[in-house]
Amino acid sequence: MSLSNRSNTSAKGFDWAGFIWLFLFFWYFSGITQLLIQLTGTSGFTGFRQAFVMSAIWLAPMLLFPKQTRVMAALIGVVLWACSMASLGYFFIYQQEFSQSVIFIMFESNVSEAGEYMTQYFAWWMVAAFLAHTLVAYFLWTRLRPVYMPRGRALVAAAAILLAVVGYPLIKQTVHTGSLASGFDKFETRIEPAVPWQMAVAYHRYLDTLAGMQDMLHSASKIPPLHNLKDAMANQPATLVLVIGESTNRQRMSLYGYPRETTPELDKLKDQLAVFNNVITPRPYTIEALQQVLTFADEESPDLYLSTPSLVSMMKQAGYKTFWITNQQTMTKRNTMLTTFSEQADEQVYLNNNRNQNAAQYDGDVIEPFNKALADAAPRKLIVVHLLGTHMSYQYRYPSSFDKFQDRNGVPAGVRDDQLPTYNSYDNAVLYNDFVVSSLIKDYAKTDPNGFLLYLSDHGEDVFDSAGHDTLGRNENKPTAPMYTIPFMAWASPKWRASHDWNFAQDLGRPYSSSHLIHTWADLAGLSFDELDRSKSLVSDSFKPVPLMIGNPYEREQKALIDFSLMKPKAVPDIVKQ
Numbered sequence: 001m002s003l004s005n006r007s008n009t010s011a012k013g014f015d016w017a018g019f020i021w022l023f024l025f026f027w028y029f030s031g032i033t034q035l036l037i038q039l040t041g042t043s044g045f046t047g048f049r050q051a052f053v054m055s056a057i058w059l060a061p062m063l064l065f066p067k068q069t070r071v072m073a074a075l076i077g078v079v080l081w082a083c084s085m086a087s088l089g090y091f092f093i094y095q096q097e098f099s100q101s102v103i104f105i106m107f108e109s110n111v112s113e114a115g116e117y118m119t120q121y122f123a124w125w126m127v128a129a130f131l132a133h134t135l136v137a138y139f140l141w142t143r144l145r146p147v148y149m150p151r152g153r154a155l156v157a158a159a160a161i162l163l164a165v166v167g168y169p170l171i172k173q174t175v176h177t178g179s180l181a182s183g184f185d186k187f188e189t190r191i192e193p194a195v196p197w198q199m200a201v202a203y204h205r206y207l208d209t210l211a212g213m214q215d216m217l218h219s220a221s222k223i224p225p226l227h228n229l230k231d232a233m234a235n236q237p238a239t240l241v242l243v244i245g246e247s248t249n250r251q252r253m254s255l256y257g258y259p260r261e262t263t264p265e266l267d268k269l270k271d272q273l274a275v276f277n278n279v280i281t282p283r284p285y286t287i288e289a290l291q292q293v294l295t296f297a298d299e300e301s302p303d304l305y306l307s308t309p310s311l312v313s314m315m316k317q318a319g320y321k322t323f324w325i326t327n328q329q330t331m332t333k334r335n336t337m338l339t340t341f342s343e344q345a346d347e348q349v350y351l352n353n354n355r356n357q358n359a360a361q362y363d364g365d366v367i368e369p370f371n372k373a374l375a376d377a378a379p380r381k382l383i384v385v386h387l388l389g390t391h392m393s394y395q396y397r398y399p400s401s402f403d404k405f406q407d408r409n410g411v412p413a414g415v416r417d418d419q420l421p422t423y424n425s426y427d428n429a430v431l432y433n434d435f436v437v438s439s440l441i442k443d444y445a446k447t448d449p450n451g452f453l454l455y456l457s458d459h460g461e462d463v464f465d466s467a468g469h470d471t472l473g474r475n476e477n478k479p480t481a482p483m484y485t486i487p488f489m490a491w492a493s494p495k496w497r498a499s500h501d502w503n504f505a506q507d508l509g510r511p512y513s514s515s516h517l518i519h520t521w522a523d524l525a526g527l528s529f530d531e532l533d534r535s536k537s538l539v540s541d542s543f544k545p546v547p548l549m550i551g552n553p554y555e556r557e558q559k560a561l562i563d564f565s566l567m568k569p570k571a572v573p574d575i576v577k578q
Contacts, residue, residue, distance in 0.1 A: 018147045022062050025073060025140040027055035029080035030194040032133065033087050033097070042095055044393070047193035054194035057165045060158040066146035073144050081137055083195035088133060092126055098198055216340040223309055231318050232526035237379040240320070240525060241444055241453040242311070243437060244293075246286065246328070246389030247474075249460035250277075250487040252430050260410040262430040265438030272491055274504045276538065279488035280548050281459040282515040284474035286328075287337050288552075289458045292515035294341055296531060299515060299549035308531070311518050312344045312384065318527055321378035325349040325369045326386040327361060338386070345384065347373070352388065362399060363387045363436040370440060374447050385440060389457060390429040392473060394422065398432035405431070414469035422472065426463040441491050452492040452524060456514055460485050476552055484550055486514060490524070500526075504539055512538045513548050 030051035038048055058076055062069050087098045149157060169190055174183025188204070191197040250256045255263040255270060256277060266273070282299050283289040291297055294311045297304035312322050324345035328338060329352050342348050349369040352361045366385050373383045390397055405424040415423050437455055444453050462471040466480035474483045492502050512520075516536035522529070523537040534542040 014149070015145075015147045018145045019059070021140070021143045021145070022059055022069070022073070022147060023056065025077065025137075025144060026058040026080065027052060028137060028140055029077070029084040030055055030198075032084065033091050034193060036088075036091060037097065040095065042097075047097065050190050051193040053165060054191050054197065056161055060161045063147060063149060063154045063158050063161075066148050066154075069146045070141075070144055073141060077137065077141060080195050081134065083199050085130060085133070087195060087198060089126065089130070092129065097193070098202060216337065217343055219306065220310070220313070220340065220344060223307060223313070225317050226309055226314060227530040229314075229317055229527065229529040232528075234319070237450055238320075238525075239374065239381045239383070239444075239447070239449040239451040240315070241383045241385065241440070241451070242521070243385045243387065243440055243453065243455040244290070245387050245433065245437070245455060245457035245487065247391045247459065247461040248389050248430060248433055248457040248487060249462070249465065249482045250457075250485050251460075251465060251482060252427060252463070253434070253487060255434075255489075256487065258410075260405060260427055262405075262427050263434040264431075265434050266489075269438060269441060269491070274490045274492075274502070274508065276488040276504075276508050276510070276512065278509050279456070279486055279512045279514060279538075280484040280550065281457070281486050282513055282550055283552070284459045284476055284479070284483040284550075286458045289514070290341070291337060293456075293458065293517050296518055297515070298513070299551070299553050302553040310341055310344060311521060312341060312382070314518070314522065314527070315382040315525075316344075316346070318380075318525070320380045320382040321376065322346045323349070323373040323376070323381065323383045324386070325351070325366050325373065325383065327351045327363050327366050327388045328386050342384075342386075345382075349373075361388055361396070363389065363397075363433065364399075364439075366436070367439055367443065371443055374444065374449075387433070387436065389433050390426060390461065392461070394425040394429040394463075397429035402428050402432040402435070404428055412464075412469060415464050416469070419464050419469070419472075423464050426461070445491075445493065448495070449493045450495040452490055452496055454488075454490045454521070454524070456488045456517070457486040459483065476550075479550060488512075488514065507539055507543070510538055510543060511545050511548055515549075 031048075034048040034051045036042075038045065058073075061072055065072065090098050170183060170187045172183075173186035173190075174180050177183050177186060188197075188201045192201045252258050252260075253263045253266070254261045255266045255275060261267070281289050282292050291305045292299070292302070295305035296308040309317065312324070316322050322345040324342040324347070326338070326342055326349070342350075349366075351365045351369070366387065370383065370385055373381065388397065405427040407424075408420065411420065411423060441453055459474065460483050461474060462480045462482040464470070464472060465482040471478075471480055471482075490504075492500070496502070516533075516538075519533050519536040520538045520540075522532050523534060523540050534540040535544040537543055
């Protein structure tokens with residue numbers, strides 16, 4: 001554009017149409033995937049909004065150097081296009097957002113496995129979709145034109161964009177968290193939905209989380225084995241299964257007396273199940289709970305998870321090939337401990353690589369790898385299946401075919417109309433969880449195994465259940481019974497029953513904390529060792545009931561819970577007794 005033409009443009013006013021075309025071009029590369037996520041209901045609106053805001057950052061250089069608009073847009077666009085192709089392709093295949101977990105899986109896989117994935121999931125329509133994606137990007141590029149402003153105004157506008165998109169959010173998060181490192185971590189979460197930051201943030205967090213996990217694994221490798229371990233089942237084929245649920249409160253299961261039929265399949269299997277009705281979790285959070293559930297740690301000795309073998313390590317020492325199948329998020333800073341547990345197994349299957357926990361990810365995906373593990377030739381196997389269960393947000397935990405509960409039938413009168421959709425979606429999530437858990441039991445039974453399957457949830461969830469019907473979620477500082485009451489049940493094969501005492505009728509009501517699971521598991525599996533305490537085994541004749549403890553053992557005194565069984569309606573306390 002000549003100087004005279006530029007002056008004419010300035011005289012006519014700001015070129016809003018050109019500005020909008022520029023923004024649309026840069027937004028497109030992040031927006032197309034986020035738009036698909038919205039249209040498919042895969043996740044919430046946050047990612048879409050954040051990608052929209054972050055796309056504005058590329059307008060700053062366009063305003064500062066308008067003469068180079070087409071060239072700069074082309075160079076930046078190629079990078080954004082390449083990243084968007086990877087992000088879009090991943091969404092086509094898995095209906096998930098690209099995240100650090102994807103990078104973890106990529107580095108955990110070999111070339112052969114990658115080829116198998118490509119063969120299994122590739123479809124020719126993807127070629128057309130990628131071509132269309134590229135052509136739209138090229139079309140948008142052809143519509144770009146310089147947007148001229150007086151130099152001073154351009155500097156102010158560019159500075160304002162950078163301040164609004166980068167400066168203000170980073171400063172705000174730093175002030176809010178009290179440190180630059182924490183503020184930057186929060187800021188990364190804001191920019192992650194947009195390309196190319198999606199790749200950069202994912203890789204940075206992958207390296208950071210991997211370092212923490214490797215430190216934990218290194219420490220775990222130095223933990224001495226159990227002393228004098230003996231196996232009553234030594235050299236006999238056996239397949240044992242541990243299914244860990246998520247956020248499932250037993251009082252919302254018809255198996256435990258809930259009036260709505262939320263567990264129809266488990267109800268049918270009830271006569272084959274040992275259903276324990278007085279088990280609680282020590283902590284209402286996954287990581288903190290499983291640090292105790294899967295190790296010798298408990299509320300009185302919470303640091304033992306650092307110095308004693310995990311349940312997986314114990315079974316490996318006993319000669320079992322171990323599998324870990326998880327539908328939980330894999331590589332996040334919060335989930336480092338979970339991934340450390342999984343990496344102790346011989347084989348791992350990671351199914352949930354979503355960037356956002358609030359995304360549609362169905363537990364039915366665990367069934368295929370579970371059956372593959374069952375078919376493994378190893379004569380002695382431990383299979384751990386970690387479900388996403390009924391984790392918030394509940395509407396993402398089940399497919400539309402399980403959207404059964406939509407009215408007030410069976411809902412407590414105190415639940416308000418605005419709370420009803422959430423209340424119902426939780427029950428629908430419990431219904432789908434019933435399908436998954438019962439399917440695992442049925443598929444396990446089909447193999448005619450010699451062994452047992454045990455299912456429990458990591459913790460519960462209060463979804464307008466407690467007195468007042470105002471509590472949603474979990475809060476350790478304001479504990480309510482639904483946060484801690486969990487399902488706990490076991491199924492054993494005919495072969496196992498024939499050679500073991502599996503009559504637990506007198507044990508089903510024992511007050512028990514899942515923090516002592518490793519003792520119960522060892523007892524059920526026929527293991528003995530010096531560290532085993534049968535007074536902490538739910539199924540042992542040596543069991544001794546003790547006050548059930550909950551709370552953060554590092555910050556304050558634990559709280560003893562009395563009469564914590566909620567499945568006897570007349571005996572339900574209005575508040576948690578302490």
